[in-house]
Amino acid sequence: MSARPPWTSLHAQIHRTLRSRHLLPRDRRLLVAVSGGQDSLCLIKLLLDLQPKWGWFLAIAHCNHRWRDDSAANAQHVANLAKTWAIPFYCTTADRSLPSEAAARTWRYQALSAIACQNDYQYIVTGHTQSDRAETLLYNLMRGSGADGLQALTWQRDFSDRLQLVRPLLEVSRHTTAQFCQDMQLPIWEDATNQNLQYARNRIRLELIPYLQNNFNPQVEQALAQTAELLHADVEYLEFAAQQLKHQATHPQDPLKLNRHILQTAPLALQRRVMRQFLCQALDRSLTFEQIEKLTALITAPNKAQTDPFPGGAIAKVETGWIYLVLS
Numbered sequence: 001m002s003a004r005p006p007w008t009s010l011h012a013q014i015h016r017t018l019r020s021r022h023l024l025p026r027d028r029r030l031l032v033a034v035s036g037g038q039d040s041l042c043l044i045k046l047l048l049d050l051q052p053k054w055g056w057f058l059a060i061a062h063c064n065h066r067w068r069d070d071s072a073a074n075a076q077h078v079a080n081l082a083k084t085w086a087i088p089f090y091c092t093t094a095d096r097s098l099p100s101e102a103a104a105r106t107w108r109y110q111a112l113s114a115i116a117c118q119n120d121y122q123y124i125v126t127g128h129t130q131s132d133r134a135e136t137l138l139y140n141l142m143r144g145s146g147a148d149g150l151q152a153l154t155w156q157r158d159f160s161d162r163l164q165l166v167r168p169l170l171e172v173s174r175h176t177t178a179q180f181c182q183d184m185q186l187p188i189w190e191d192a193t194n195q196n197l198q199y200a201r202n203r204i205r206l207e208l209i210p211y212l213q214n215n216f217n218p219q220v221e222q223a224l225a226q227t228a229e230l231l232h233a234d235v236e237y238l239e240f241a242a243q244q245l246k247h248q249a250t251h252p253q254d255p256l257k258l259n260r261h262i263l264q265t266a267p268l269a270l271q272r273r274v275m276r277q278f279l280c281q282a283l284d285r286s287l288t289f290e291q292i293e294k295l296t297a298l299i300t301a302p303n304k305a306q307t308d309p310f311p312g313g314a315i316a317k318v319e320t321g322w323i324y325l326v327l328s
Ligand SMILES: Nc1ncnc2c1ncn2[C@@H]1O[C@H](COP(=O)(O)OP(=O)(O)OP(=O)(O)O)[C@@H](O)[C@H]1O
Pocket: 032, 033, 034, 035, 039, 040, 061, 062, 063, 064, 065, 105, 108, 125, 126, 127, 128, 132
């Protein structure tokens, strides 16, 4: 008989989080995204240890960006771990060079979704931590994000009707995942690019956060993550209220026409969100703050006012009580 795994306070914390937030229901098929770094190793070990209580079917997915000389060795390292734990392993390798961190991220999520869909997994689980959440909030704050960007990394996100992304470690610091890996003797694969100060994200992690911890608040990561959590609830509510307002303001026979009188009585926060939802849906792309502001301005603009063309050529115009979008 194999010995039972040790039960630590972190096991108990994650067990409680999964239960209270209903993140990963029992008996589901989970695809765990493992880079080989400390956070995702901590995640997979916790899920393996909790598995008997929850009845999940676990598998590992690794994405090889081919960014580093040791990328193939890194993938092999994760493959070996999956073999040791006797769980399925899926690996995708990029077939083109990925020009930026953002491009790599987009490719990675597409690759993970494809593996999940082809092999019938309902959940992709990642090892994002409280520290990632705090860093993402700071990064987006400096880029001028609204609350939507500052809610930074949510516990779960729908990829489709049948596939969800879940991040169970959002209340766990990177310090804790490192300690856990050490205690459990998990073989971390160190990613040398994490130390490269050319990347803004690394400068935030290695320079800005330590500065804030030393000079302002030792618990700054926790405080920022808490801000993200509060903003998340606000954003959820505002998006819901905006959806309802958009529904009321949309012309019953023409989805490209909005009633200005209804919008004029709403607060600016909702006007902006309605305009963003309306434009994103009609043009099927995300838009900049300035483009949404131009459309919002039409709510109170004189009759016959219009915007410059949006990407793709569409123009919004005012016709007495209505704003309507003319697609090119
Ligand atoms: N190469 C990889 N293969 C599989 N999973 C990965 C890989 N890289 C990252 N992940 C998953 O994503 C999580 C977050 O990693 P990291 O913080 O490096 O990514 P990121 O680019 O900042 O992602 P995001 O934009 O989603 O925050 C990891 O804990 C892991 O679960």
